[in-house]
Amino acid sequence: MLAKREDMILDELVSIVGKDNATAAKHIRYAYSYDLSFVKPKLPDYVVMATTVEQIQSIFRLANRDKIPVVPYTAGSNIGGLCIPEHGGILLDLKRMNKIIRIDTESHYAVIEPGVSHAQLAMELYKHNLRWSWPVGPPSASVSSNALCHGIGGMSGRYGLNSEEITSMEVVLPTGELVRVGSCAIQEDSWHSVLPLPQLDGLFKGWLGTSGVVTKMGVRVHPIPPILKVFTVSTRSIEDMTSYMVNLGNYEICDDLTAVSWWLSQVPIPYPYKPKPDAAPEWYCFGATNSWTQKEKEAREEIWQNVLDEEKKKGTSIEYADYPEEALKARTQLPSRIVGSTKNYTKMAGGGISWPGTFTPANKWAPVYNKWKEILIEHNLSPSVRATNYRGVHYGMLRAMIPFNKQSAEETENARHAIVECLKVDLDAGGIPYKPPVDFAAEINKRAHPGYLSLLKQVKKLLDPNDIMNTGKLGF
Amino acid sequence: MEWNIATLEELKDILWRCTACGNCKAAYNYGPPPEFGEICPAGAEFGFEGFMASKGKIAFARGILDGQLEWTDELLDAIYKCTVCAGCQNQCELDHKPFIPEIIEAMRRKAVQDGIGPMPTQKKIAQSMRSYNNPYQGPRRVRTDWTRPFKKAKKPIKDINKEPADILYYVGCTGAFNLPARGVPVATASLFQKLGLDFGILGENEICCGSTAMRIGDAEEFKRVAQSNLETFRMLHEERGVKTIVTSCAGCYRAIKKDYILSSEYDKMMDGIQVVHTVDLLNTLFKEGKLKFTGELPMKVTYHDPCHTGRHLTKFVIDKEGSQLWKGAYVGLNDEDCLYDVPREILRAIPGIELVEMERIRDNSYCCGGGGGVMTGYGDWAAKNASKRIEEGMQTGAEHMVSICPFCHYNLNEGSRRISSEMKLYDLVELLDQVISETDKA
Ligand SMILES: Cc1cc2nc3c(=O)[nH]c(=O)nc-3n(C[C@H](O)[C@H](O)[C@H](O)COP(=O)(O)OP(=O)(O)OC[C@H]3O[C@@H](n4cnc5c(N)ncnc54)[C@H](O)[C@@H]3O)c2cc1C
Ligand code: SF4
């Protein structure tokens, strides 16, 4: 009797990666079918663990031939359902490709494989007194996935997004072709920079695994100055906080300049909504600075004090504030298993977190936040919002972390509604969501310039003629 | 006797507390310096998320409960490919943290109840428990084979069935039946004699503590032997004056300390009896100045923390009523029962010994690979795991590895043989027995 089509594909996958690295067993597929977010679980048809670039190429040739969707996966901790296969297919687990290929201690960059986790890189970099812009996410999550998705870390205030720290990439295209972008494209062993060539790395950043599979990545790393000083203030309104953050942001002295609403400063976020005590300020801000010398630290303190004085003179509600200790640790002791294991975010709710995570310039924080607050409270959810400056004051982030009880379909749906509502408000104010689940992608596309959408589709078609990568994720 | 052993259904709400964040996949501490290491033997070997620590195991539990996963041989295999080492539990911070090993074992209990578990090779354990009261298919009389040298040397060990004693030395099946691990009871009894302790053994009347049965999901067998043991312990207290039960076996220790308390009668049966691990007892004597070293062991060693004398003894603070945080919240932990420092302190005190540490130690210790029924169910893989741990030990420059569990003793030595390593695993009592002589009687 002829084997079923599915079985033949499994056989082929097995012949590529070996029998222990490819499976169609339901329980394994089930373990990959869900994540923390509100996105509905969906099962892949196969789960494959690749260990070499050649294997990935062979998998793509097969997938391309039979038009089977492929979803790259490293730790699945993205909070956007990004690794949930909308149309089934092959779930390509890359965690076993976890070599740190090089740490260049002179030119300050590292070359890593996709499975290298934040925890793994942190340990190795520390040996050379080097650091990366660690996110507050799980230490087991992948450094390169984070960078590909425009991840945000503890140095984004100074250096921008983690995607801006990428220096070079090796990528397998959906056709199976191997390409390189950045300096490694010209010289095999040169990983220092994406400039001055045309920045083709943009073809793979922010696409959330829909345009290719990154198999090697160069990232800039930075020395660790020994003196940490964190400036903490509070305000009673988002308007006052924005004024302070824009003012301080001008001086570019902070590695991280972040404000959190009272609800997000709680560990964990109250679920369901709990009113803030009247006496408590509504916003807390911490500005983390790192200095090489005492004098450098003092200079930063002087700048900060001037800013504080100026803001006080304006008559705003700004005060020096003690930031809750656990929350402060969460911001400065990174990567952290305590924070990364979602304790801060969802512990009270039960299993679920999602977000409207957006890039929103500071002048829109107040109108958007005030509207988000109304929407979230209406849904009995805490307005646990974060605002962060990226790279001085050029742009910023506004994000609400929304926990929900995943055991209840109703409560999950309630969270989804609230989040999508919030997102629409932000999009209409000129913000853009990051790591967008399909719900968000649809809202983006509705508002997109026709020329942008058309270009996007053309590029996608060029890279992935058979639309096998993360099929359905782009919302068109 | 009622037993409060949770079913998978009863753990349903707690299961939904897992976020699938995946923190449990690797060991990590902030530092500085930051520390990272593999922690899940199953995940390290089999790779797919389903095998990875709790992220996968909890997915299975949810799937089984909501009917999306049906029993298949492969699912069963994945559930039993877990050493229940609790490494994943140590990383998690959510409210189900205290219950993670419980969830894994509850799945196994369900498998056994549904007539599908345990794994075929492990079914022999269940059969052996019923026929021989031990998991090794060992006839009763073999239980005392290890005592022969004592009889020969005219230093017989007291039979507590006949004579009273302060201490019951509960030998455990592994020490008694597993030939390579027999050095452990021999050294323990020898040491106790040299120290002049008033102890006795149950000999042929000793039965299994039930640990292995519990770990593979055979709750009925566990309850049967545990109830019988609790009755024996009560009788020994009342009729033989036993005040302390000592065991050199990490499995027995965990079972009596942590599984037996699930019995409604525990407090009543154990009133007036304390349960200690051999190293605890020796530590007390050491602190009282009664453990004196006459010999020297010029040896560089590293110490392996067994899961059952370490992480498994963590006590979790849970807000049961919801008065501090909310109902069922995991508040914090207390690891004062975990034997991390005690064995190290004793080791360091031995003249000549130099202790060098591996990277993964204490609560982040890497399992020897033999726990949770894996040694019986998947012997090859258990030894492979052990080889990895031995290699880690070798990287420290140590000549030998020391531990306090006969399971680790057997498995790590198997692992060492597998890679033709010179490194041998000694039980701490085996070393102590060499450096304490008769004249040191307390
Ligand atoms: C509690 C919590 C807090 C978090 N905080 C932060 C934070 O502060 N900042 C932040 O940036 N993130 C944060 N995150 C999100 C997430 O943890 C990080 O972005 C993480 O680095 C993602 O890595 P991952 O390995 O889980 O990626 P995955 O979820 O596995 O993948 C992410 C996306 O990348 C794609 N992908 C994966 N590998 C490849 C590849 N090799 N080539 C091409 N595409 C690929 C996937 O298909 C998917 O679309 C947080 C998450 C949690 C749970
Ligand atoms: S068990 Fe804990 S650490 Fe592991 S995925 Fe679940 S919540 Fe995260």
Ligand code: SF4
């Ligand atoms: S108990 Fe140990 S082997 Fe089992 S899932 Fe957890 S870490 Fe892995």
